[in-house]
Amino acid sequence: MSQISVEVDGVTYSDMVEPRTLLVQYLRENLGKVGTVIGCDTSNCGSCTVLLDGRSVKSCSVLAVQADGHKVTTIEGLATDGQLHPVQKAFHNQHALQCGFCTPGMIMATCGLLGENPSPTEEEVREGLEGNLCRCTGYQNIVKAVLEAAPEVAQMSAGESPVEPATQPAGQRAHTTTGEAAAASVGGAS
Amino acid sequence: MTAVEDRPGDVIQDSPSGGAAGRELGRARRRKEDGRLITGRTKWTDNIVLPGMLHLAMVRSPYAHARITSIDTSAAQGAPNVVAVLTGRDLDDEQGGLPNAWPVTPDQKAPRHPALAVDEVTFAGEAVAVVAARTAAAARDAAELVDVEYEELPVVLDLEEAVTDGAPLAHPSLGTNVSAHWVFDSAEAGTGDDVEQAIARAREDGIVIERRFRQQRLIPAFMEPRSTVVDPTGEQLTMWSATQIPHILRVMLAMVTGIPESKIRVIAPDVGGGFGGKLQVTPEEVTTLLVARRLRKPCKLTETRTESMMVAHHGRDQVQRLTLAATKDGRVTGLKVDLLADMGAYLGLVTSGVPILGAFMFNAIYKFPAYRFECTNVFTNKAWTDAYRGAGRPEATFAIERMMDELAAELGEDPLAVRERNWIRHEEFPFTTVAGLEYDSGNYEAATSRAVELFDYEGLRREQAERRERHDPVQLGIGVSTFTEMCGLAPSRVLGSLSYGAGGWEAASIRMLPTGKVEVVTGSSAHGQGHETAWSQIVAERLGVPFEDVEVLHGDTQVAHKGMDTYGSRSLAVGGIAVVQAADKVVEKARTVAAHLLEADPADIEFTDGRLSVAGTDKGMTLQEIALAVFAAHNMPDGVEPSIDADAVYDPDNFSFPHGTHLCATEVDTETGAVRIRRYVCVDDVGEVVNPLIVEGQVHGGLAQGIAQALYEEAIHDDQGTLTTATFVDYLLPSAVDLPHFVTDRTTTPSSTNPLGVKGVGEAGTIASTPAVVNAVLDAVRHLGVEDIQMPMTPQRVWRAIQEAVPVAQEESR
Incomplete structure (x- = not known):
């Protein structure tokens, strides 16, 4: 061990x-x-x-x-202070998920992709996500979601890293709670 | 018509008419279920951890056909943290046989299908023993230590070889590899003429086209590997499973194990895709149940991807022989279909019925007068086949759409023109087909003309001619697929006439809570389709309550006690209608109460936008106010129960028949064989639409799977019967770079057989797209002498076909 x-x-x-x-x-x-x-x-x-x-x-x-x-x-x-990350929002808005099993990986890969290439073309998005398989969506709405999220992610990155929550000691920050609040904010949204 | 070419970055706008009650249908609501899915709070079966839970791992046969001569479990038993090792023999008194619910003929042959093999294994990957341990890693480590001795037996793998005399037998005890022989003949059924006469006439003075097509074996490859947890410690035995069919599973578990159905609760929590692949009662589910019951401990079995590829049922796998008769001017006069369908080693839940579903679809959108369909269901030593998105209908659609292109090529005519000459005109609906189905509605002209317009058909034809003219190494081809399908499975009496073991109804309940919220309980069991959103829209529209106030409950037999689950594009066209009917009953019950409370005649109570009011007055109450009044029940009419909740069970009168026109342009590099989809346009008619966003998503995903059959996917076995495509390295699931941007649109011809006018959409894209792509590739190289290329049309196969065809082309040009 x-x-x-x-x-x-x-x-x-x-x-x-x-x-x-x-x-x-x-x-x-x-x-x-x-x-x-x-x-x-x-x-x-x-x-x-x-x-x-x-x-x-x-x-x-x-x-x-x-x-x-x-x-x-x-x-x-990924969601902080009850707010969805722009990539999460875009996946919701563009109906970029169906069963949702690939979605966590797809969203995190998107964050990685946009970290390296803040304003990708459609072609670059498709290549950038080649290592993530989805069986439900045919990828079209995923590609759209990534392109939709890119400008907002770039804006966030202008400040600091959008994907690394501030380091805090265990117990002081209840991510579960903020994540649930973020999830709840989606329910019924249209 | 909706969004046309939605280039990336566009967002389908929420319908501008949305907002007010009564305006929910047709609105592009973003999905309710997304919240948990995008934040990692999804309830997958494999996430479940229970106190004292054991983990299971299967010991699987490396041989496709062998006798089990001995199993030594001692080393595994002694391994760290192992609690038990059980073989098929250990469980044989309890395991019964896994069910086949569709005996297609009275004399259908079916071997007993034990969850764990006892004496003999008949496909590679079949489970022979199970290890229970305190951790998943310990269980897998110990499974490696189980020492099984096998005596190899001859294997039969090839479908055509399997039906020859002297072929090895997949199950020697059956004495044959043929499970069943099923025939439909329009002359015998009284739905049309004699096909042999039609063919004889065409041989004399017409056109006869004969082809053999191979439908390769596919793997559904849902992203979430199957997982089952069983908790035997409560009053009821609870099973969580990654399944499409919690209700059917519960009934079948009771029948297989003898446990009273009332003592079994099945829960399908969030399920990560199915595509028919989770429409099954599996050896893994039964084994987990038996081990948990024996050890009196909760048990979990989650398969690896490789196990999933090997043993979760496969799809398609047919040899299709077709003879098409036509007049010299290209009017089809008859079609004869002779199928060999590979069952694999066992008959799963609906294995034997899958090719039979295709029997009604080979005639497709055409109105020829004579038809005969014959199918031989054949056993081989491979994983069993069963439902995979479209189930029987993609195979049929592929074959007829390929044949129509062959007819067009023979005539030297445009394939769209030949189709139009033969299809059912929109004014001819309702139309009874040569296969005996009544198509309620359709407008093939409208869908086709819209598709042609979006595709720039003429422009691409011109480019194709130019490329041919200048001998461009990259040739352009245009493929057409004008499809229809029967879905919304299904009228119970039709299923009964086809010897299916159950009905095709669906159940729904609506509970009006005292605080004004609404619970909708549905027997449909979503695994990515978005029922929580769509059902909320239906109920919000029907009851005039806010979308946000509706909660949809499903997938737990203790909550949704009655259901027939989700497959065959049936959820909206059957389950959705049950929801409508339950909602309408709520309104009727509320009307009685409202009349009493408002001191009016029930006939004078009007219901609009969620409010029941006395006609011609301003007196009224909202449905929610009535729900609260009924909860208190202080002032109910005499003899009326204090509830406005309602249940409904809907059994459709007919299938639904979505249709559409798909056009595909491919560029084929004649020097490398590489195929690139240049443009894909589809115009689908799925009737009225509840949520266009969800419909479009279903189409996209369906297209991806159909295109994958045409170009990428194939389950391949070596000559010993070992699956050599058992990982995502070898089985080519398309990624984002392998698929084009789709242009989708819709026409709307409402179904006349249900009150919403809806048709199914789940399988349409898959059914339509495979022939569109294959026809396009062949259209690009047909002038080189290529007549057919087997799917998947890999660069190697395309290149070879061109190489082999070159001499023919040169011959012709001399």
């Missing part, structure tokens, strides 16, 4: 893990961060995408021990 210390969605966790534990397993099984999901065993589907120090990674391709000392942002930490 190895000792690791990882900051996930603004909260620092210290745990003993088996060296073979994947980051996605650590998130789901140790931390209960089940918003991040597993869709394949070969790193093809991208459903488990999270941000590691602000860059998108497939958390099935990272060992938990490799995340030691780093910052992880999952779909659950």
Whole structure:
């Protein structure tokens, strides 16, 4: 077992893990961060995408021990202060999801993509999301959502990193609550 | 008509007429269910953790056909944190057989289908034992330690070989590989003429086209791997499962295990896609239940992606032989269809009925007079097939739309013109087809002319001619698919006449809560379709209550006690109508109460925009006020129960028949065989629309899957029966770069068979798009002498077809 210390969605966790534990397993099984999901065993589907120090990674391709000392942002930490992230808003507005299983990974991959290329073309969006599979949407509305979100994300980035919540000690920041409030703000929106 | 070419960045605007009560239908509401899905608060089955829960892992056969000679579980039993290892033999007294609900003929042959194999395995991946351990990792580690000895048996994998004399038998005990033989003949059924006569006449003085098409095997590949949790510790046994069919599953579990149905609760929480692939009663579900019951502990079994690809049922897989007869001027006079359909190793829930659904669709939108359909259902040593988006209808549509293009090529005419000559004209509806169905409505002319306009058909034809003229290495092809389908499964009596084991009704309940909120309970079981939003719109419109005040409950047999679930594009056209009927009953019950409270005659009570008022006066009450008054029940009319809640069960009179015209332009690089979709336009007619955003999304996703069949996907087995495409590395699910931007539009010809005028949309895109793409590729290279290319049309297959055809083309040019 190895000792690791990882900051996930603004909260620092210290745990003993088996060296073979994947980051996605650590998130789901140790931390209960089940918003991040597993869709394949070969790193093809991208459903488990999270941000590691602000860059998108497939958390099935990272060992938990490799995340030691780093910052992880999952779909659950993206909304802040009850406000949806622009990418989340755009996915909702453009009907960019149906069953929603790929959505956490797709949204996090979008954050990574827009971090590297703040104003992508349609072609660049399609290429940038090539590593994330969706079986429901045919991607068209996902592409539209990414293009819709880009300007607002760029504006946020002008301030500071849009995808890394401020570091706070465990217990002081209740992301679950803010996330739920953000989710509730969608219910009934039109 | 709605949005035309919605380029990226456009947003479908909420309907300007939206807002007021009574204006919900047709409105592009953003979905209620998105909130949890975009914030990572979704309830997937695999998220469930219960006190003391054990994790299961299956031990699976590496052989496609073998006798199990011994199983040594001792090493696995002794592994850390392992609680139990159970084999098929250990569970055999309890496991019964998995159900086939569709015996298509009285003499259909079906092997017993144990959840865990006992003596023999008949496809690679079949489960032979299960490990229960305290962690998922421990269970998987221990599964590797189970030592199974097999004696290999001959395998039969090829569909055509399977029906030859002396072929190995998938199930030697059955004595044959043929499960059933099913025939429809229009002369025998009295719905048309004799097809052999039509063909004989055409051979003499007309056109006869004979083709063999291969419908490759596909994998539904929903994104959420299947997962099941069973908690046996309560008064009722509770199963959570990633399923499309919680209600059917509950009935079947009771029948398979003998547990009283009233002691079983099934919950389908959020389910990550299905596409027919989760329309099943699975060995994994039954095994989890049996192990949990035996160990008296909650148990969870979540499959890996590779397991999902190997053993979750596959789709399609047919050999289609068609003979089309036509007059010299291109009027179709008859069609004969001879199918071999691969069942795989077992008959799943509706395996045997899938090709039969296609029987009614080969005649499609055309009105030829003679038709015969014959299907032989065949066993092979592969995973069993069953419903996959469209189920029988994409196969049929592909075949007829390919044949219509072949007829056009033979005539040297435009494929649209040939279709128009043969299709049912809009003024001819309702129309009884040669297959015996009554199409209630349709307007193929309107959809086609709109599609042609959006596509710039003439412009692309000109470009095609220019490229041919200058021998451009990149050739352009245009593919046409004018489809219809039967969906909204289905009138119960029709299902009964086809020997299906259940009905096709759907149930709904509406509960008027005292605080004015409304609960809608539906027997439909959404797994991405957006029922929570669409049903809210229907109820808001019908009851005049705010959209936000409606809560839709589904997918739990204890909440929605009655239902037939979601498949076959049936939710809106059947389940949605049940919701309408329940809402109308609420209004009628409220009318009685309102009349009493307002001291008026019930006949004088008018209901508009959520308010019941006395005609010609300003006296009235809102539905919510009546709900509160009924809750208190202080002043009810004599003999009237204090409730305005209502239940409804709707059984449709007919299927719904959406249709549309899909046009695809492909660029084919004749030097590399690479295919690029240049333009894709589809104009679908799905009748009235509750939510255009959801409809468009269904079309997009359907197109993606149909295009994937044409160009990318195929389940491939090696000669030992091992699936070699068992990961997303090998099975090419298209990504965003593999698909084009779609141009979609709609025409609206309301269905006349239901009060909303709606038709199904879930499968339309998948059914229509495959032949559009294949026809387009062939149209690009037909002048080179290429007549057919098997799906998926990979660059290698396209390139080879062109290479092999070159001598023919040179021959012709001399």
